[in-house]
Amino acid sequence: MTTDEHQEHKEHRRKLRFLLRSAASLASTTVITAGLGFLYWALAARVFPAASVGEASTAVAAMSLIAPLTLLGFGTLLIAELPDMTEGRSTLVSTAALVTGLAAGVVAFGGALAIPGDFLGLPGINRPAVAAIFAAAVATQAVGLLLDQALLSMDGGVIQLRRNLIQAVVKLILLAVFALTLVKWGALSIFASWLLANVVSLAVISVVLVRRYRVPVRRLIPVPRMLRGLHINAARHHVLNTALLVPYFAMPIIANVILGSEMAAYFYAAWSVASFVFFLPLSLSTALFASGSRDSRTFTLEFRKTLRYSLLACVAANLVMALVGRFVLHIFGENYAEAGFTSLIVLCVGGLGLIVKDHHVALARVTGDVGRESLLVAVLSAAELIGAALGAMSGGLTGLALGWLVAVVLGAVLYAPRVWQTYLGRVVVAPSGAAVP
Template identity: 35%
Template sequence: MSAAAAGLAARSSQVLRGAAALYGSTVVTAALGFAFWALSARLAIPAQVGAAAAAIAAMQLIGSACTLGLGSLLISELGRDRAARFRLVSAALLVSAGAGLLVGGLGAGGYGWLSAGGWAPAAGGSALYTSAAGVALFAVGCAAQAATNVLDLALVGAGRPGWQLLRNAAFAAGKLALLLPVAALGNLSATAVFGCWVAGSVASVLVVLARTPARRRWLRRPAGPVALRGLGGQAFGHHIINVSAHVPSLVLPMLVASLLGNARNAGFYLAMQIASFGWAITTHLSTALFAVSAREQDRLRRDLRLSLAVTAAVTVAGVVGAAVLGRWVLGLLGPAYPHAWAALVLMAAMTLPAGIKALFISVCRVRGRLGLAGAATVGSSAVEIAAGWYGARHGVTGVAAGMMVAVCAQAVLMWPMVAGAAGLRRWPPGPRWRPPGQRRAAREPA
């Protein structure tokens, strides 16, 4: 075997290992996450579950915003300079956690002040926002969310996908294990559910730290933000893409809670959690592709074709499963949740168009077209939120129907680039993309 062939085989196996680890994280976190919400639904009243879901969605939104694109930046940078890994990762974790702590504290405190003044509706979990301890808990949760988001991508970029799987498994198992003892102390409130989530996140970082051979080095003073000098432009581009791509799934539960009430939001949020089993598959595969810088056109074409086939199969299985078993599964959670069955079927059907969007982002990243990916994701996410808001007049089914129309429309617009990269027939037809080096060579005279 030639050196080039050996290198290609190594990189290809790295793609498979990274994708497998991310898939494993999805299965573990989704399964244990569903168990977490199922147990919460049994131990707490629907209003408290809905309030906790809205608070966690707000924390995830702030945490995603406070990653500042540093996780995706680390994916592209860690493979280039192994000697700088500690400096880059520690600086990124410090910046993201600090931003999450600041923004989360100010956001929770500001919302609590408005609620106390009657400017905003009080939520069932308002203790998170109206007491010093609650505001501090919410701020710590936002810091942990931001830091763990960055850490997960850093582990993938550093070639440690198994550690990423370990962290997510520890997080999912830890928060679930805390529910019963916390509930035994009294009625399970929204604040208690939120606290279990945050505690599991913090514990998962400690588990990864215990596995790190050089943990003494990590416990010393980390590198400061100056270590990221000169990388702000790339980080900003990735940040716009990452945040805008995930905003709808984080904003819509808060919107449903505000417009339809916490009890209705509980069913909507749990239906979304079930549907996320399918949504995450293509997203994780696209992340694995980007992590190994899959720039060879032939390999990218094969991987995209496989991703599209897998996404289509997952969509069919998800729709059939949701249609046949969805009402029963939601009924296991309690009599207040089967109303979200139709929404669950619609969200399961969104797997294919949502997958096309994820692959579109991956192709843009591989080709260095961060501006196009950012503009497309910002616009499509805004339309998806607006469509969900408009559909809310017809209940949670209307919200899901609005989301479905929006993601299908954006998939039609994004399909030409994905099809072209995959070597499939596309409409409208366009010129074949070539790497910049080949384009320059074609323009030069022979």
């Protein structure tokens, strides 16, 4: 092996370690937050009235929906932009965080005043004071998500893991404190623990980043001109991100509207369990995008590895769910296992199609073909929802899952040629990030 070949081999191993470390951090974040989240809601259910828990969980769901939809595309845009910048990174991140936080806060505050309170959960949310609390929580949630995404290509997901761990632990501690002191405020005190935990996690991580990179305070002052020329690309990323997110949040709504609240509960349980089959492949494709944004010279090799690892992980997860899925659903209740098991298996099989979709999206992001990808994903995401709705009307809960699966398979068929060409090396990603047929 020549010196150049040895150096190239070392560089490839370094990039592969970054890729796998990023994916592991993303997957660990999901597992840890899910586990601590289970403890959080279990504690809430023990010490607060059921009505308060229901109101708070509705408010948290609304926050979790609004926050990613108000990132304005800056999160994924910064994944691609930051590695190539030689200066001004901290100023760009702080400026994007300010714009994102303001957008999220304004949308949340306006929605709290205009939307019927039952949709957002918190009692009295149509009053300005409560609406302001909701808006602050959504704003801090959005800024946290922005930092998680923006820094992914810089540190491989370590910051994301730490911030989410801090947020989850602080939130759990605050809930215990509020249960002893502010229990009379019910849902509002539960929700306040999320807001304050967001603030603490952002403050701690900001201090860590400033010290690690020795960033002068003056460079943290937002400068609007830093976003000049980025707004069009940010808008494209925003459309793509929204198209990817909508099916995840809309599927339970379709179940509720067409099948009723009881069947919707069974579906939500199956959908939540199936998400554990989806998250590892999604972590790998996200890490692929982050790694390709840093250096696309070995993108094809990494693409092959993540595609193989994702398919292997998904097949293994499907086999596990076939064996233990009914038992897992039984934790929710006997009726959940009886009504939702078949749907769970169908949804898990759909994870194989989502792998093809996620890799197609990662390729488009690295090559800068986000605009066309946004349109394609938007159309196929709409097809997923239409398929689910038609399936629900004709076949109930199982029909809903099958209708969604048919649409996912259709999407995979359309995504597959480009993915397969890239896997074979027929689409070469140049160092500039452009795709060369």
